[in-house]
Amino acid sequence: MGLETDVLVIGGGATGTGIVRDLAMRGLDTTLVEAGTISSGTTGRSHSLLHSGARYMPDDSAGAKACAQENRILKEIAGSCVADTGGLFVQLPADSGVYFEEKVEACREHGIETEVLSGETAQETVPVLPPDTERAVRVPDGVVYPSRLTAATAVSARENGAEIVTRTPITDLHTTDGRVTGGTISLENGTTETIDAAHVVNATGAWAGKVAELAGLDVDMRPSRGVMVVVEYDGLDTVLNRCRPPADGDIIVPHDERVILGTTSEGVTDPDDYPKADWEVSRVFEECTAMLPEIGVDQILRTYWGVRPLYGLAAEPGDERAISRGFTLLDHAERDDTAGFTSIVGGKLTTHRRMAEVVADHVCDRLGVTADCRTATEPLPGSDDPSVLDGFVREFGATVPADTDVTDT
Template sequence: MTRMETTVLVVGGGATGVGVARDLSLRGIDVTLVERDGLASGTSGRSHGLLHSGARYAEADAVGAEECIRENEILREIAGACIRDTGGLFVQLEGDDPDYFEAKRSACEEIGIPTTSLDADAVRERVDEISAAVERAFEVPDAVIYPSRLVAANAADARDHGASIHPHAPVEDVVVSDGRVTGVEVGGTVDDRIDAEYVVNAAGAWAGELAAMAGLDVSMRPTRGVMVSVEYDGLGPVLNRCRDPDDGDIVVPHESEAVLGTTSVAVEDPDDYPKEEWEVERSVEECAEMLPPVADAPVVRTWWGVRPLYAPDEDERGGRGISRGFFRLDHADDGVENMVSVVGGKLTTYRQMAESTADLVCDRLDVGATCETADRPLPGRDDPAQLDAFVDEFDGQGPTDQDVVGRPS
């Protein structure tokens, strides 16, 4: 029987997976990527779409914050119209802890995250409908990501450099023999067994399920979060409530909408979980404490995403509010020498996650080529219509940015 063959098989078509495929293809490696439901159909396309400055994590995890600001700066250079530069404010309201505000601002300065302090009047000049309870804020270089464009542009560059991208090809089984993955059974448009020298598990919240097919234990602890997009025109910066992370503490501006979020509720199954109305109500209520008009703004759409959290890290760190780093799990340590899983992390740091993973793969394959993705612009970055054509090509439209992507200019 003739089977599909590739040097590296990447499983998972979110930002990290396509980032790995792009990175490896630019290094001259033959790559095949498979995804079950269209690119960006998992966590990447169901986020709030924030390009973090690192300020959210500054006082709790300096390393994670440094990663964010570095990747923030790289993406601004390479991603073009995948990014909307809005800036962000960390807002202190009456009753919020002033010591927390000072600690976060000081941590940003120590890390090198640019900040500008604003008094209440200056905040109102930036956001004229901000709460009357605002006391002060500081500005940081947050921005908005359009994840559908970002993922599709990475996939297009990978394809242009020889990668095979299959957006509707679910993995059905992983065959392991003598300590190696010897084949991956794939359905959908592939409907074949793929033989690969190396396998990258970038399945996000579903990484544990894929690993289990190979007899491996990757313990995930996914949590769901709701995003509520409401009609709201003209919000300038991202609004972050400057307090310990909690439900409804961020408002992300789009052109004629504002995305309110989010919650954090543990789920057993990332494919099958309740979507509770209280999450919607609480997110709107809490965000309205910063921006009162959103309390009565018409809801355009609501969606939930599932975070791909790694259970051992969650156990060690103690849950919500701590920066979620990423983990590169080399399964040679577990008896399967040609497979790696990459879990955790944030959309902002997807490129770094991909680089780290690609470095490991190249080391295992004895490939000396180095990463180019930090300096190489994404295709179509200055042409929104071309970016949106990539989204169509790879069936990559998610709810996060559907009000922007593909809309007539």
């Protein structure tokens, strides 16, 4: 005999746990299944930057505004799941002054707080910057600790009645008369279980295409890999961004006694099987030393790769950076004449809560539920106590590369 639930959410990253939390808080019986552990996919393999939105200015104002709004919300509700470090976009001699001015103007036009600093003031603010720093703009960037964020979100969902099931891949989606009615999961003991659901949500990020195939549907994902380089260094407490169009090696994120350097963007065909090239590590390190010249190759502790869940087409073949970092809700009833099934694709870790709200609104509309979203104002459980949050991480086995240097697990 199978299980029954109102909504089956597939994917235990930040967006999936955010969806199950939102739906559970609105009173729906909700089950989340995750093939690995909480945050073990893209969420836990990011550079962990809490975007202010400035990175996407001036070219993607909609994405930038979404990041800016969610940045403020997460700082209110997530406590020690984030760190309010602030950030600088740094102009070096090789960088365009026109681009700097355009970024500042766009940020101010769309409500992103900025403060332009001279090169001298920037070096006084962040003494490790190189002496040839021409100027910088201060923005409200921060740092996300993905394992804490996702584990606390899952705990909140569970406290509101949701079921969280990890290490349980979905192996089939059931379709009857043009409607997805649930799926089959593979349990750790080698057996399978069926779950019947009034609605199924595909929140598997870069794996969304593979999951959609289980229902005979095509979701054309454009995943792109990026490397993160972890360096032993305790002299930085502010996020650094190179003030130029997004490129390899232009982000440095502080993590206690270490920094994370990122990243590259190379298209992959399979998010489970892709090359990890040494040149990417070298490129990121060399580019980042332009902003942080004190670090040396001998300080590299480890590297890890993540895969972005991009959806859409680049302006030029192979130019993954040209694909929007916005998110898209795919209503398969309208798109594919397959009811009871929704996919959420694209997006950023910073905007995961908003992505979840949009999905929850959609599902509630389909199921006739009128309850409002409350996730923007209700703090996550344990958010004021890092030790409690790290206990949640241990409980879910959610230790991930992006923040293992910070969490006590």
